[in-house]
Amino acid sequence: MSATLTRPAWTNEFEIETIDKLIARHAPHFPTTRLQEPRTLTTPQEFENFYRFRIAGAAHDLYIVQVCSKVIDQIPDPELQLFLSRQIGDDGAHAQFTRQRVWELSGHDPIDKIKQEVQKHWDFMGDLPIRNWLGFMAFELHYELHIVAQLILNSRTATIADPETSKFASQTILPDEAAHRFGVLAWWQSKYDKAAPAQKTEMAAQLLELDEEGQRRRNPYLKEHWQIVHLATGAQIQGLAAVYDAWRKEVLAYFLDLPIAKLPQLVSVNE
Ligand SMILES: [Fe+2]
Ligand SMILES: [Fe+2]
Numbered sequence: 001m002s003a004t005l006t007r008p009a010w011t012n013e014f015e016i017e018t019i020d021k022l023i024a025r026h027a028p029h030f031p032t033t034r035l036q037e038p039r040t041l042t043t044p045q046e047f048e049n050f051y052r053f054r055i056a057g058a059a060h061d062l063y064i065v066q067v068c069s070k071v072i073d074q075i076p077d078p079e080l081q082l083f084l085s086r087q088i089g090d091d092g093a094h095a096q097f098t099r100q101r102v103w104e105l106s107g108h109d110p111i112d113k114i115k116q117e118v119q120k121h122w123d124f125m126g127d128l129p130i131r132n133w134l135g136f137m138a139f140e141l142h143y144e145l146h147i148v149a150q151l152i153l154n155s156r157t158a159t160i161a162d163p164e165t166s167k168f169a170s171q172t173i174l175p176d177e178a179a180h181r182f183g184v185l186a187w188w189q190s191k192y193d194k195a196a197p198a199q200k201t202e203m204a205a206q207l208l209e210l211d212e213e214g215q216r217r218r219n220p221y222l223k224e225h226w227q228i229v230h231l232a233t234g235a236q237i238q239g240l241a242a243v244y245d246a247w248r249k250e251v252l253a254y255f256l257d258l259p260i261a262k263l264p265q266l267v268s269v270n271e
Contacts, residue, residue, distance in 0.1 A: 007254060010185055012178055019149045022246045027239035031156050038161035038233070046160060046232075047105065053232035054098050054165070055110050056225060059117030061095035064088075064143055066118065067129045071136050079190060083183040090176040097168050105162070124217050128210065134203070138210035140184045141251065142218060144177070149247035150226070150240055159234035188255055204256045208264065211252060215267045222269055241269045 008014055023030045041047050065088050072084045095114070102110045129139030192203060222244075226237045245268050253260045 018250050022243050026242040026246050030153050034156050038158045049232040051102050053228050054102050055113050058095040058098040058114045061091040063118045063121040064091040070130050087180050134206050135210050138214045142214045144180045144184055145251045146248045149243050154235040157236040212267050244269045
């Protein structure tokens, strides 16, 4: 495996440029900017759909908190521990905001439903996130990096929103999540870029295998989740799978410092 040697810096701009390039190639019906200002929730059904969508969001964040909390004590690397302490704090705050917003709007604390949804993540992911450090890296890739193109396209095409949630997302969640992506990448590079060539080849092969396992484990959830997003926000999900697959390839190629063409055939979200 040979290195590309010319990786651009991973920045927000690089993410957007890459996603726009993938849209043009795989799903040109998606817009490159937000289509319209979403309208607010109105009917009782819209509120119900919104609660389901936000409970799933809170569960995603709380699951991250639970996984990272287990790992922080298992991998005795101070660099990783400092990063994870931030990720745990941030994603915990995202889950808590979301829980309280649903509580405020619905009059009911959704914590039991959030707990049930978190359990589903544990069930379908199995021990992958806590099996070894590369399994944990595959978990971070799936829960922080691979979903980014989908999240951006959802926000560009959403037609219904809760303004309080949108404000918290743009002011707090977006910058936090960018920091999480940069942190995951920095930690990975601190190991990978220093490894000897033979060790690098081995690490790359193992990470790819674990990431593929993660994809197979997450496929049914992702397809169901996109329906929930579509129902709640009106976001367009047709053609999302092709962009998701292509974005995941870009992420893996960047992390492994390989040209896309050198990656093996990967599991699709549609499988
Ligand atoms: Fe989060
Ligand atoms: Fe995060």
